Amino acid sequence: IGSFFQERPVLKNPFLEDALLRGYLRRHLPQEAAFSDLCAFGERVANEVDDWGRECEVTPPRLVHFDPWGRRVDHIVTSPAWKHMKDLSAQEGLVAIGYERSFGEWSRVYQMSKLYIFSPSSGLYTCPLAMTDGAAKVIQSIGVSWPTDEAYSRLTTRQPDRFWTSGQWMTERQGGSDVGSGTETVAVPQTDGSYKLHGFKWFTSATDADMTLTLARIQDRTGATTPGSRGLSLFYAEVSRDEEGRLKGIEVQRLKDKLGTRQMPTAELLLDGLQLSEEGRGVASIANMLTITRIHNSVSAAAAMRRVVQLARDYATRRSAFGKPLKDHPLHIQTLARMEVETRGAFLLVMDVCRLLGREESGMATQLDTHLLRLLTPVVKLYTGKQAVAVVSEGLESFGGQGYIEDTGLPGLLRDAQVLSIWEGTTNVLSLDVLRCVARSSGMVLHAYVTHAKVQGASSVSSLAPAVKAVNSALSELEDFVQVAATRAPGYLELAARD
Numbered sequence: 146i147g148s149f150f151q152e153r154p155v156l157k158n159p160f161l162e163d164a165l166l167r168g169y170l171r172r173h174l175p176q177e178a179a180f181s182d183l184c185a186f187g188e189r190v191a192n193e194v195d196d197w198g199r200e201c202e203v204t205p206p207r208l209v210h211f212d213p214w215g216r217r218v219d220h221i222v223t224s225p226a227w228k229h230m231k232d233l234s235a236q237e238g239l240v241a242i243g244y245e246r247s248f249g250e251w252s253r254v255y256q257m258s259k260l261y262i263f264s265p266s267s268g269l270y271t272c273p274l275a276m277t278d279g280a281a282k283v284i285q286s287i288g289v290s291w292p293t294d295e296a297y298s299r300l301t302t303r304q305p306d307r308f309w310t311s312g313q314w315m316t317e318r319q320g321g322s323d324v325g326s327g328t329e330t331v332a333v334p335q336t337d338g339s340y341k342l343h344g345f346k347w348f349t350s351a352t353d354a355d356m357t358l359t360l361a362r363i364q365d366r367t368g369a370t371t372p373g374s375r376g377l378s379l380f381y382a383e384v385s386r387d388e389e390g391r392l393k394g395i396e397v398q399r400l401k402d403k404l405g406t407r408q409m410p411t412a413e414l415l416l417d418g419l420q421l422s423e424e425g426r427g428v429a430s431i432a433n434m435l436t437i438t439r440i441h442n443s444v445s446a447a448a449a450m451r452r453v454v455q456l457a458r459d460y461a462t463r464r465s466a467f468g469k470p471l472k473d474h475p476l477h478i479q480t481l482a483r484m485e486v487e488t489r490g491a492f493l494l495v496m497d498v499c500r501l502l503g504r505e506e507s508g509m510a511t512q513l514d515t516h517l518l519r520l521l522t523p524v525v526k527l528y529t530g531k532q533a534v535a536v537v538s539e540g541l542e543s544f545g546g547q548g549y550i551e552d553t554g555l556p557g558l559l560r561d562a563q564v565l566s567i568w569e570g571t572t573n574v575l576s577l578d579v580l581r582c583v584a585r586s587s588g589m590v591l592h593a594y595v596t597h598a599k600v601q602g603a604s605s606v607s608s609l610a611p612a613v614k615a616v617n618s619a620l621s622e623l624e625d626f627v628q629v630a631a632t633r634a635p636g637y638l639e640l641a642a643r644d
């Protein structure tokens with residue numbers, strides 16, 4: 146078989162390998178404690194956690210519907226590595242740091258830096274962590290009181306034996322983007338003030354969670370519900386089992402067979418008998434969760450780009466072609482440099498949004514910061530989600546044929562990147578969210594952006610009046626366009642169907 150064997154690309158400490166991350170933190174968070182923690186965690190990620198991540202991929206979760214005696218149990222069996230990830234997440238404070246706020250306004254930047262070096266090795270455990278963080282945020286914003294005080298303390302603890310993760314069960318068969326019209330789940334009031342939920346949730350990720358936040362329509366005494374998003378309320382539910390291990394009030398229909406994110410269970414669920422925590426204004430209430438999970442999504446997207454670039458850079462020193470290492474081929478280096486530029490751009494945008502989140506949560510945010518956070522959250526999610534697919538795909542090519550080989554671990558990076566533009570709001574839905582926040586703030590989010598970007602002559606609201614007017618008229622033109630397209634113009638679908 147010959148004597149040549151190619152050296153594999155080696156994952157080194159992702160914190161020490163990332164000059165941009167270290168430089169960013171040196172400028173903004175020059176704390177020895179944060180540096181030494183990130184350095185030690187980076188070591189752990191390279192030497193221990195990455196192998197667990199791989200184990201999560203090769204030992205995906207499976208659903209056991211029945212026990213040996215035929216009783217329905219709906220056990221989701223996960224790998225030991227997936228369980229290690231849960232303990233590690235608590236120990237390392239991957240959610241807790243955001244709530245302890247030891248570094249004041251920079252706490253979110255510190256937390257997200259840890260998640261950034263963890264994400265590509267996490268076996269997608271960043272998914273339950275994102276939802277856990279989002280749930281803690283929602284509970285905190287509603288007001289931590291019974292019965293969610295216990296949940297909040299478990300979601301934000303560093304003690305592995307107390308740590309809980311949360312789900313975010315919104316999507317139903319009729320609507321994932323349009324949950325307002327698509328949600329059929331009803332909540333039936335009980336005499337003790339709680340509610341029983343009846344419905345079918347079509348996508349529920351990390352279904353082994355300990356609790357969830359979900360949406361449903363409250364039935365009145367006649368059984369009627371209010372349609373649309375005004376009829377939706379937010380519910381808190383604990384996912385518990387009886388003494389015989391059976392899930393209480395939940396049936397798991399099946400686990401989904403997915404392109405990627407195979408490390409983590411995504412189920413279809415029938416709900417029943419869950420407890421209400423918050424009534425009314427479901428979509429507006431869960432929006433706090435969406436902000437957090439969309440920021441996590443962006444962190445994971447930038448992290449996927451960084452990981453593939455790190456590995457590709459290392460590989461370029463180990464692989465030779467046409468008589469010299471890849472690193473000495475200018476065209477190959479140009480390709481890597483382009484990936485590096487995209488990765489750096491994504492990283493800086495993501496970290497700026499984390500910075501704004503940290504400022505808002507520590508009471509330091511100006512009104513400009515708050516507007517900016519609202520505007521940039523959908524922008525950073527939609528941009529980095531798309532770019533991650535492009536950069537990771539390019540990255541795979543830089544390993545040649547080996548980039549396509551399953552047990553190198555590389556193809557999983559691309560599969561997992563593909564979901565980043567779909568869940569937590571597709572690109573188009575987030576584009577519309579940008580328009581929503583422009584319209585609802587009467588253009589103030591744009592004013593904040595222009596001020597922030599220090600565009601010449603945009604230092605006062607009045608100087609922005611023409612821009613705001615243009616946006617408003619563009620919005621009404623868009624509506625006119627939709628009307629015209631719907632009534633008179635030949636639609637794209639009709640055109641596409643013509644010979």
Ligand code: MFK
Binds near residue numbers: 276375428
């Ligand atoms: C690795 C990291 C992984 C991350 C975790 C992944 C696991 C989870 C995977 C999931 O995919 S969970 C499901 C995610 N689902 C979505 O993201 C839904 C996408 N669809 C939307 O975002 C729609 O725009 C939306 C459902 C919000 C539209 O609903 P409506 O009811 O038609 O919107 P409407 O009437 O404009 O707004 C209702 C209220 O919500 C308004 O408040 P007010 O009543 O007070 O005016 C809005 O201002 C508010 N709102 C809507 N979007 C908001 C928001 N507020 C703040 N931020 C937003 N983004």
Ligand code: FAD
Binds near residue numbers: 319321323571572577
């Ligand atoms: P649709 O809304 O049917 O969208 C189809 C297409 O139409 C998209 O291209 C979209 O951009 C476009 N579109 C829709 N509306 C508009 C519009 N107004 N203007 C222009 N274009 C539009 N959901 C949960 O609630 N919890 C979970 O844990 C969860 N986990 C998931 C895990 C995975 C692996 C995946 C793939 C999905 C998960 N989801 C989860 C569901 C996910 O959030 C939805 O699939 C997503 O929000 C899109 O909704 P949809 O599937 O109904 O697509």
